[in-house]
Amino acid sequence: MSDRITSWHAAPSKPRYTPPAGAVDAHCHVFGPMAQFPFSGKAKYLPEDAGPEQLFALRDHLGFDRNVIVQASCHGTDNAATLDAIARSNGKARGVAVVDPAIGKAELQKLHDGGIRGIRFNFLKRLVDDAPKDKFLEVARHLPQGWHVVIYFEADILEELRPFMTAIPVPLVIDHMGRPDVSQGTDGRDMRAFRALLETRDDIWFKATCPDRLDSSGDPWNDFARSVAPLVADYPDRCLWGTDWPHPNMQDAIPDDGHLVDMIPRIAPTADLQRRMLVENPARLYWADKGT
Ligand SMILES: O=C(O)/C=C(\CC(=O)C(=O)O)C(=O)O
Structure with missing residues (x-):
């Protein structure tokens, strides 16, 4: 097991900022536990266990x-660990699955129920x-009512993906804003291309996430703050x-x-922006059946 990786902080500090009541951490994962939920044979990394108890703590x-x-x-496409974590959350978690594009209606409904x-x-x-874009489109056309598609890509393929994204018939959520180079600043090429994408549809959302991945200047990630704050200000109803x-x-x-x-x-300086980004927007996407 010596090859298994730990990618999370053993003792994270207490933040100075206090999130509003009902705040949602809208992008996190669970790993295993492996004994119960083995990793995919195609996995590109083999992490230590990071299960629901750790996540909820x-x-x-x-x-x-x-x-x-x-x-x-x-x-991979076995969502058992994610479903188990949701089931253990006392209604405090929802999820996003990765599926075999050939998945049937009954299986999708099971995921919805979970x-x-x-x-x-x-x-x-x-x-x-x-x-496979063609297969992805096929499954995107058969999703249960109220579902959306989350897309993860890097800035250099944004243009190539545009026709594909245009064809998706449900709302889109872009992970980590399509990974712009934040050192270019808020008016840099990558941010301009991302804003152009947001202008094509009003149901494209984004996650204002991952300063650690996107800002090589390191903590406190000043380039990220400078580049992302204007995006959140301009699209307050589409950010998560x-x-x-566990990173x-x-x-x-x-x-x-x-x-x-x-x-x-730093990216959402007013209480109003914070409430939208942390409470109202995720509630619309993930807890619509419960109201906000
Ligand atoms: O967790 C993320 O959002 C980013 C990841 C991992 C990932 O997406 C995955 O394993 O599915 C990354 O850039 O390595």
Whole structure:
């Protein structure tokens, strides 16, 4: 087991910022536990266990109320670990699944009953072997009512993906804003291209997440704050926020989750923006059946 990776902080600090009541960490994952939920044979990384108890303890420590658990690539298309975590959350978690595109209606309904509200298409070559757009589109056309598609890609393929994204008939949520180079600033090429994408449809949402992945200047991630704050201000009803715990593949630059939470008032400086990004927007996407 010596090859298994730990990518999360052992003792994250308590954030100075206190999230509002009902705040949602809308991008996090669970790993295993492996004995119960083995990793996929195609996994590109083999993490230590990071199960629901750890996730919910972190949620409470950081001052959040709920989680959206996104199926990580190391579990492939077997969503059992994600569903188990949701089932253990006492209604405080919903999820995003990764599915075999050939999945049938009955199986999708089972996922819905287990708290899944979207599916994720991952286009990162270092994480998945293939990303068949035609099959992805087919399954996107048959999702249960109220579901959306989460897409993960890097800035250099945004243009190539535009026709595909245009064809998706449900709302889109873009992971980590399509990974712009934040050192270019808010008017840089990547942010301009991302804004152009947001202008094509009013049902494209984004996660204002992952300063640790996107800002190589390191904590306190000033380039990220400078580049992302104007985006949140201009699209206050389309942004989500999440920790990205347990930070897959970040073992060489593990972020302190308390510091990640302290980024929130820097990109969403007013109580109104914070309430929309942390409470109202995720409630619309993930708890629509319960009201906000
Ligand atoms: O967790 C993230 O959002 C980002 C990841 C991991 C991932 O997406 C996955 O394993 O599915 C990454 O860039 O390595």
